[in-house]
Amino acid sequence: MLFRSAYGQANAALHQPLVWPAGVPMGWNSWAAYAEKINDHRYLGAAAFVRDTLVPQGFGRDKLVYINLDAFWSNLDVVQLADAVATIKSMHGIDGTRFEPGIYWTPFAYWSDDLDAWVEGTGMKYRYRDILLKAPDGSLLPKVDGGRAIDPSHPGTKARTSYFMKQFQQLGFHYLKLDFLSHGALEGAHHDPAIQTGIEAYSEGMQQIVDETGNRMFLSLSIAPLFPSGYGHARRLSCDTKGHISGGDQTTEYMLNSLTYGWWTSKNLYIADPDHVVLGDSADQGARSVTEGRSRLLSAIVSGGMILDSSRLADDPQGQELARAVYDNRNLFAVASEGQAFQPVEGDSGDKAASVFTRKTARGVYIAVFNYDEKQPQTITVPLARIDPGLAAASSIAVIDVATGRTLAPARGTVTIELSPAESKLLKLHREE
DSSP states (O other): OHHHHHHHHHHHHHSOOOOOTTOSOEEEESHHHHGGGOOHHHHHHHHHHIIIIIGGGTOSBTTEEEEEOOTTGGGSOHHHHHHHHHHHHHOBOTTOOEEEEEEEEOTTEEOOSOTTSBOTTSTTSOBHHHHBOBOTTSOBOOOBTTBEEBOTTSHHHHHHHHHHHHHHHHHTOOEEEEOOGGGGGOOSBOSSTTOOSHHHHHHHHHHHHHHHHTTSSEEEEOSOOSSSOOSOSEEESSTTOOSOSSSSSSSHHHHHHHHHHHGGGBTTTBEEEOOEEOBSTTSTTOBSSHHHHHHHHHHHHHTTSOEEEOSOTTTOHHHHHHHHHHTOOHHHHHHHTTOOOOEESOOOOTTSOOSEEEEEOSSEEEEEEEOOOSSSOEEEEEEGGGTOHHHHHSSOEEEEETTTOOEEEEEBSEEEEEEOTTOEEEEEEEEOO
């Protein structure tokens, strides 16, 4: 683990990470909740639920909440979008919590088959067929994930980027999710002959976005190359994580597998973005119980504390009920606000996630323990020597359940945790006085 941490620090020294002055974000995102069915009523309804119900329970960070539109924000017409942004920015919680809007864009992927469409911001100088990445013989590259790659080095692409960056900032957005960025790193015959590789083109395109936003927008990168870093404040650990505890991809275990092997990127390269916390059957793969939802929330906390809910908070009674229960815990929010990623106790989990994660505190250590079996209970015993040799040598260790604040039976040599199906627990351990 020391080697991996040093590796992250060495990369940070080569290319400094972007630092967001407002810290690690917390808020809501439309994707898993509403996807292509998002509209202004659902967007503003979710924001109102967060303001009226969740903020009084402690939801938010440093009295700031982001309310983010994802793909299909174009369902809102120009007037609806401007009005929605203005409404979000006028919102305040009862404790003075502010709200800021966020939006979504894919700078290097084109999703239409209309190749003769004019490129935005170019004054009808370029059509999309002009700015798409070509093969050496001049033919278009095949689609990837349904989208065609845009050449970041083309002057039409650069004009398009400037156009959208100005539009988003003029509208008042403070958060920008940039998706399908790997399209910009594909190999091809770039318009600029000085560009020799896809990564070189990607770096040029991303640097333009960084320059034009000037650290005025939080940049969250998705489906993005890990290296080079320094072009976003946050990067997805794994994409499209939802609310189920296990059972394939898009699950809590799937995301924590990425943390198991990628914890060292946190703060060295980016804020680790654990993707959306999704609650309720009506949302895409939303958590089906309070227990499962709490485990998904804890997985976001141990990844570094970036929390973006994506439940159907505007109009789904089950999602609302689960949100009330899952997010009603100021003790857990306090740990999340420290913005520190946990490390796996054991790092040889193969294609599975580690079940135990830890990080130091001022007086001891936290340990987070997960049961990925949604049907069977589990007993996990952790040797204290694997966590902290100082704890292993102590005659007695105090054990506190962070979520409830209860003091549990003291530990000596090992700590044993009983977990019900799909359950997780966050414990704080320190030497007894």
